[in-house]
Every structure is written in structure tokens, then in C-alpha cells.
Amino acid sequence: MxxxxxxxxxxxxxxxxxxxxxxxxxxxTPNAPRKPLSNHEYLLAEMRLARTWADxxxxxxxxxxxALKSRWITPEKAVExxxxxxxxxxxxxxxxx
Numbered sequence: 001m002x003x004x005x006x007x008x009x010x011x012x013x014x015x016x017x018x019x020x021x022x023x024x025x026x027x028x029t030p031n032a033p034r035k036p037l038s039n040h041e042y043l044l045a046e047m048r049l050a051r052t053w054a055d056x057x058x059x060x061x062x063x064x065x066x067a068l069k070s071r072w073i074t075p076e077k078a079v080e081x082x083x084x085x086x087x088x089x090x091x092x093x094x095x096x097x
Contacts, residue, residue: 060082064081
């Protein structure tokens with residue numbers, strides 16, 4: 001996505017974004033037929049996707065950690081925020097005293 005394609009801050013410009021599989025990324029030329037991915041290409045694409053998800057979770061962990069360190073959230077809220085994170089497995093039972 002180029003800088004010209006970005007929606008204004010705070011939303012998508014007031015309406016749904018329409019897309020079409022018949023139009024290419026520049027919204028002018030039709031997409032060329034795609035060739036099937038080889039196993040090698042597919043695995044690399046899956047690895048790029050996994051890396052992206054790991055980056056997203058890393059940013060979430062950093063954000064929750066900063067909020068906890070600054071005492072903006074409670075430890076219980078931090079655990080709740082990261083409860084679905086595949087990289088976060090605290091050794092707490094959630095009961096607290």
C-alpha cells in the first residue's frame with residue numbers, strides 16, 4: 001500500500017473499502033493469473049506469516065509490560081490481556097491472596 005492509498009487517521013474514510021479480485025494492486029490493470037506455489041514458496045510464505053504474528057504478539061507483550069511497569073494496569077489485567085498469547089504462560093493460578 002502506498003502513502004496515497006492510506007485511509008485518513010481515525011478510520012477508512014467513512015465507508016467500506018471495496019475490493020475486487022479482477023483488479024490489480026494499482027486499481028487499473030487486471031491481475032495476471034497466478035502460478036501455483038511450490039512447496040518451497042509455500043513454506044516461505046507460511047514462515048513470513050508466522051514471523052508477522054510473532055511480531056504482533058511481541059508488540060502486545062511490550063505494550064502490556066510498559067502499562068504494568070507504569071502501574072496503568074493491574075497484574076491481573078496484564079495476565080488477562082495476554083491470556084490468548086501463545087508465548088505467555090505465567091506460573092500463576094489467578095486466585096491471588
